[in-house]
Structures are given as C-alpha cells and as structure tokens.
Amino acid sequence: MKIAYMLSYPKFMDKGGGVTQALEAVNALRNFGHDIKQFDWFSEEIDFDIFFLFGFTHFNPEVLLHLREKGKKIIVEPIFVRMSSIGLSKLSQIMRYFPISNTIKTQYQVLTLSDLVFTNSDVEREEISFIYGIDKSKIFVAYLGLPSYVKDLENKVSKDLFYNTYGVKDFVFYPSARISVRKNQISLIRALKGSGIKLVLTGCNDIDKEIEGEFRELVKGDKDILCLPVLDKEMLISAYK
DSSP: OEEEEEESSOGGGOOSHHHHHHHHHHHHHHHTTOEEEEOOTTOSSOOOSEEEEEOSSSSOHHHHHHHHHTTOEEEEEOOOOOOSOHHHHHHGGGGGGSSSOOHHHHHHHHHHHOSEEEESSHHHHHHHHHHHOOOGGGEEEOOOOOOHHHHHHTTTOOTHHHHHHHOOOSEEEEOOSSBOTTTTHHHHHHHHTTSOOEEEEOOTTSBOHHHHHHHHHHHTTOTTEEEOOOOOHHHHHHHHO
C-alpha cells in the first residue's frame, strides 16, 4: 500500500508528543511493509493510495476534497485536546456556518472528509463524536504507548546519568516540550509550592508569552524546582528511572 503522510503544522512548532506520535505511526506502517513517504506539495501526480494527516487545525480542506474526488482514502489523526468545557466546545460549532474561514470550520471539514479518524483515547473518541458530530463507526482508538526508542535504550541507560548531571532524586517529574497554558504546569507549581517536594520541569526554554511572567516569578529562587530544556532520549529515560 502506498501512503503519503503530512503534519498539518511544521516540525519546529511541535518538538514534543505530536511529532513523536506521528513519527512512531509512520515507522510502524513502514515496518508493516507499507510504502510510506512524506507528502510532496510539488508533485504533479497523485502517486499514493492513502493520505495520512496528523493534526487537523491548520490544513486546507480543499486538498482533502480533491483527493476524495480522485478516489483516494484519507486518514486523520487529529491529536485533539479540548481547550474549554464540552458544552462551550459544542456551542462553538456554530462557527461552521459563518461565511468566513475559521478554525472550527476547518477542523469540521477535515474530520468529515476523512474516511478514518484515529484518536488516542476513548475520551477523545467520545468528545470528537459529540462535539463535531462525527459518526463513531469511522473513529478508531489507537492507544498511546511508549516511544519505540525506550525499548532500544532502556537497558543501556542508568538512572545515575540524571542524578550525576543534576543532583536530584525523589522528585515529581513533568516532561514537556514547552511551558504552556494547555500543559498547565503553573497549577502543579502552585500545588507543590512550599511542600518541600522537588519538581523537575522540562521545556523551560519555550514558554507561552501569556504566562511567562507568572511562571518565572513562581520558580524564581525556589530550590525545589529544577527547570530544564527538552531532554535528549537518554536523559529522559534516566530521569524516569
């Protein structure tokens, strides 16, 4: 089977779970024997059978419509995270009917034009079906697991690597590619503040502007909070150990 895949946003926008998830899926499909390659915007021919899109917020639905008209199958892994109450999210669907382009309309069109939607949990499946009105019969749950590199490296990496580098053990660990409103690290910091429990955060080199001032004020001078950039694979495994 020939498959073309694409991220709906560039890799430099997401150095964390979204890209990791996409690449793991691509590698798995390749290991199953499928001919999978990156989607080529400049190709003059549609030389694939299936189009696999990761993310559904920043992609032109007209491309999917054209592919459907050419008889190609479309798979979408939306990587959906609800940012407001489920009631408000449902109410926001009224934006689909506005005669202007908007995120809600784009997401709805991408989902409805797909032949199969991959979600990563039962909750995500239920919410996408309810909020966007997508038929559950075309939503498949592919539960998240550990990245494949963990199996390759786990026996080669010692827990001492992290301790010898940072001098910290017995801590709450929150690895992330960035400090953001959605990731909600600030609530965790507040909950642990003054408890004496050590907290290790990663992604501290990339902070949402709207919370940067508050975040820096909370962690400033706190000996129990260790702020790190994104860790490489070996250091991440060692931290978990």
